[in-house]
Amino acid sequence: MKARIALAATAVAAAVVGGGIVLSGPASAVETTLCDQYASTKVQGGEYIVQNNVWGTSATQCIDVTDDGFTITQQDGVNSGGAPTAYPSLVWGCHYNNCTNDFSPILASSSEFDKIGSQASFTYNTGGVWNASYDIWFDPTARKDGQNTGAEIMIWANHAGGASPVGSKVGEVTTAGGTWDVWYGNSGWNVVSYVRTSAASSVDYKVTDFYDDAVDRGYAQDSWYLTSIQAGFEPWSGGKGLGIDDFAVTTDGSGGTTPDDSGTTEPTATTTATPVVTTTAPTTTDPGTGTGGETGDCAASYKVTQSWGSGFIGEVTVKNTGDSATQGWKVNWTWPSGQKLASMWNASNETSGSTVTASNVSYNGGVAKGDSTTFGMQVDGSSATPTLTCTAG
Structure with a gap:
């Protein structure tokens, strides 16, 4: 479990390991606060985008943004089932024509695609219903705007309060330094979720670690294009305090080290929650x-x-x-x-x-x-x- 604490006037990152508190260096100063529903800002000179992305509720959500990531400071929405309230996240690529520097969609069969990886470190709280997840989008065309229709690859580093992916479990795979349950569902596009069987406070992987598995299972195609890599949280409730930092996308083949799960335990929700279904599009079935x-x-x-x-x-x-x-x-x-x-x-x-x-x-x-x-x-x-x-x- 990770948490942020204040010592005098200096904010520091803290990790709880074996009952003790281990302090790391000073946290980045807050650069801006985003509270508007779809507010976003570019960080690291436009290399990445931070977005509030509140789409499942009209209640207020605010995130404090630094050059390294963000922390949810207010999350008033409560969804008891079905869709989450939001997906505050960091983005590399294009999200509805909001693109990072000089990005063009990347063909999954290309040598360039084989070299792409990402890493991120997550800060967790001890309550609520949420997941900490990557969202990697693919489209049959080199799309920069609108809804992708190929595949949504989700990588769940952690979850709490009964959250579970869309669809049903279809298998298990060992890759990217961990063991992952594989779930499949469809929301107008294929949703393939990889849920780590032991929670991790950080993730470091190559996109092909997961995409190749999705292709082998028939849920994705090499002719599709990577349009974005996003990392953040899907909260149904109790999202305050969740944060992400040290996010990076690598394009030189260097991704794929073992995730750090030392001292990380599955947070326990403060209230009993009904298991819910998730994806970045709503998932409750209506037979009409x-x-x-x-x-x-x-x-x-x-x-x-x-x-x-x-x-x-x-x-x-x-x-x-x-x-x-x-x-x-x-x-x-x-x-x-x-x-x-x-x-x-x-x-x-x-x-x-x-x-x-x-x-x-x-x-x-x-x-x-x-x-x-x-x-x-x-x-x-x-x-x-x-x-x-x-x-x-």
Whole structure:
């Protein structure tokens, strides 16, 4: 367990080892405090981004940012299940077109990708419901903006209060100096989570340590692009005091030393918590389905795959009902009440008031006779079942 304590006017990092307190050097001075929902700032001359990233609650969260990382100083949101309240984190790469210096997505089959690694040190508290995790994003295209649709690789160094990954456990792997439970689920993209079986206060690895395993299991592809490496926390409650420092991404093949788990124990929540499911997109299943429509050799069907208090995930299946392959397609609908599109993947969209038109993107416009393709969306507001109209060219 790690904690930050104050001695006179100097803040120092402390680690509890065998009941004693071991002091390290002075902590970095606070450079800025972020409290706005999606506030972010660049550190180390733009090499990295620190983001508050509050997306699962309207309650206040604040983080103190230094040049080395951040600490959560206020976290008022409480989610008892489903999605976490936020993912305050450090970023290398691009997050919704907010990019670090000169970054371009990196093809997973390239020699450059083979050399990429990362390391971070975490500070934990002794209560609440949360995980300490990396979030590594991949997309079929060299995407810099919007929601990635390939794979989300999560690396859990620690967790507390009953937090568990999206999906279910599918295996176990020994890599990057530890043993990890492997979980798989899908949130419109593949979510592959590696949960360390013994908590670690730091992580040092090469991205291929985990990505190669995901490819071998059929959850990722070498033709996809790495778009960002992020490290932070997903709190459901009690996140105050969680922090991260010494974050770095290496590009010279030097990553992959054994994580430091000396003196680190699994924090115990101060209250009994119901196990929850996590990912950076909400994960509570809603079996609702919507009505579909067919015109112009095209049929569309709709279902809500996940929902939570303030939003939901919807999935649309577009089927070619004609006699030849489509050259493109569009799906139109009008939300029944108060919904607002937050993001969409595997389709582009135009929105006018409550009316949405989703169109194919470059790689899924051609659908063979009798075949289908799908696209997904994250929506703010209560779950809804719109009536769809599909047209194909």
